[in-house]
Amino acid sequence: MAVSIPQPIKNGHSCADAVRLLELAKSIAAKAQEVVEGLQQQGLPQPSLGPDGSSPDFIPVLDTRLQEVRRSLVSDARLLADTFTGTRKLIDEQLQFSVHTITVMRILYTFNIPKHVPLDAAISFADVAQSCGLEESRLTRILRYLILNHIFEEPEPGKIAHSAISKFLLSNDAVGMDFIGHMLEEALPSAIGQTDCLKNPPLHSSPVLDCGFAVAVGHSKSSYFDVMAQEPERTKRFGRAMTHMTSSGGHNSIERVLTSYDWAGLGHAKVVDVGGSVGHVAVDLLKYVPALKKVIVQDLPEVIEDARANPIPQVADVADRLEFQGYNFFDPQPIQDADVYLFRHVFHDWPNQKAEEIIRNVVPSMRSGSILIVVEYILYPTGEDDSYSAKMARTADMQMMVLLNAKERSLTDWKELLDIASGGSLAFEQAKGNVLVFRKK
Ligand SMILES: C[S@@+](CC[C@H](N)C(=O)[O-])C[C@H]1O[C@@H](n2cnc3c(N)ncnc32)[C@H](O)[C@@H]1O
Incomplete structure (x- = not known):
């Protein structure tokens, strides 16, 4: 019989004392157990980011209960990780990680790196560099940052192989790559343009032009969807x-x-x-x-x-x-x-x-x-x-x-x-x- 899902800690609330922190950790363990057992009972693979990792949608679409437990687990686990990271480090780390995740993801997208790694075998960093037309020493550093984000693995020193995520980016008609492209080529410049938009509000009368995107494309008189319509x-x-x-x-x-x-x-x-x-x-x-x-x-x-x-x-x-x-x-x-x-x-x-x-x-x-x-x-x-x-x-x-x-x-x-x-x-x-x-x- 299904028991009620322990509620995740609400947004904006923090874990102020030892008891609550330990309760949070226990609740994460209980939720992880429920997901693992739920998948076992259905004969499904467990979530994994390794090379043979399960599909990205590892919980069946209509299994509402497990989907909800998974969401709640992720919510709690992030809160616990943030709390233990601590006041002094949290913002520094979040910003550093985000900015340089952008650095490497844009390179991955632009040079379509997943395509240059064979599906079922490891390849040397030197060979990937040659195949992508990039300098080996810098590409190696970039790949090692990607590996920390679970994109690719280094099964032996100097060799790179696919992880579940990089395989996923290669497959599925590359729609995952298209999402990355949308975020990095459209959302990112717009995100940077937003500050300038607030500092110097545009003079256009149309409300849809009062945004970072219009600034990013040179104070354009075309909205996002107008620009898209011109570029198939x-x-x-x-x-x-x-x-x-x-x-x-x-x-x-x-x-x-x-x-x-x-x-x-x-x-x-x-x-x-x-x-x-x-x-x-x-x-x-x-x-x-x-x-x-x-x-x-x-x-x-x-x-x-x-x-x-x-x-x-x-x-x-x-x-x-x-x-x-x-x-x-x-x-x-x-x-x-x-x-x-x-x-x-x-x-x-x-x-x-x-x-x-x-x-x-x-x-x-x-x-x-x-x-x-x-x-x-x-x-x-x-x-x-x-x-x-x-x-x-x-x-x-x-x-x-x-x-x-x-x-x-x-x-x-x-x-x-x-x-x-x-x-x-x-x-x-x-x-x-x-x-x-x-x-x-
Ligand atoms: C955010 S997407 C949502 C797509 C889809 N409904 C979904 O849930 O994934 C917005 C959609 O609105 C479409 N759209 C934008 N302007 C439109 C217009 N003037 N007439 C019809 N569709 C438009 C876009 O092409 C795009 O497919």
Whole structure:
């Protein structure tokens, strides 16, 4: 019989005394035991970062209990590690590690280092250097830093081999590499530009240009999505980065979408996935909810063109119930007979004024009784959620700020946004996990 999951220490709370520290350590051990035993009972491999490590999604997507215990364990383990690192060292270390993780990850991405290491054999540092066209002595230092981040292994001195993570980056149609590219080529310059944006606010009238991204691309008059639209390679990379985030477990995963709403209860429903990118969420919905009649994925024409030209691998399994449609959500919604209009990680890309416009374009096409589903992070006041969840949501909030002058929102913000934009015609129905449901009156 399942016992209740010991709650992680809440975000913003600290471990002030010996008893609480030891309780925290014991709770971590109990949670680790539950995950290990849960995997054993299902005959699944244990998590491992070694060369033959388990898949990145080592817990089955729909095993809500184990997923929750894993999240809680990570939250507590990070708090314990931070506490023992100590006041004096924590910030120094976090900054040093982050900055130089960026140094080596950008080199890994730019020179596509995983491709230069054979899949099942070790190779000398000298040979990798030659294959990448890089100087051996510096590449060796870079590789040794990557090894500390569990990317590659050094099975014998001077030789490098794949770890589970570097193998993963090589496989899976390289969507993991695309996420790295998105973070380092788009988010990083925008993050640096954000300070200048605050110091010298831009003179543009459009709110979407008041962000680090616009500064990073030379006080551009084009927003992030405008720039993307002009550069097909970046559009493709972004689509694949989104696919990676959805499929890699944790807060952003499809598992949370599937388990936070009774999708099967919708029956033979027609769903429109607005801003659905290359269809990664639609494919999983169709796979895990066989009752659904159809999902129509709408996105900008260039994204849909890419989705059709380079279908993600699982499309073939659900092709008879999946459709793509080029559509700009700043125009009126053309589909009027759907049961569900799904917006996953769409509104968080826009400041209120623009998000309201998108909502105003869908509401008139909704028939009475149809639903609008929002899937987003929900921000809670400090101290009301665990530190891991808070960190994920607040990191996404920073990402939105620097790329788009957009934001994550609290439950109250979401209800207000939908209510104001729909002129009161959408009734809030429920919020669970990261899924919010509004029904057309
Ligand atoms: C953050 S991504 C979310 C993708 C997907 N819904 C998910 O959950 O992974 C936002 C999506 O909105 C799309 N988008 C941006 N502007 C758009 C517009 N004007 N009309 C339609 N889609 C747009 C982007 O191309 C991108 O696929």
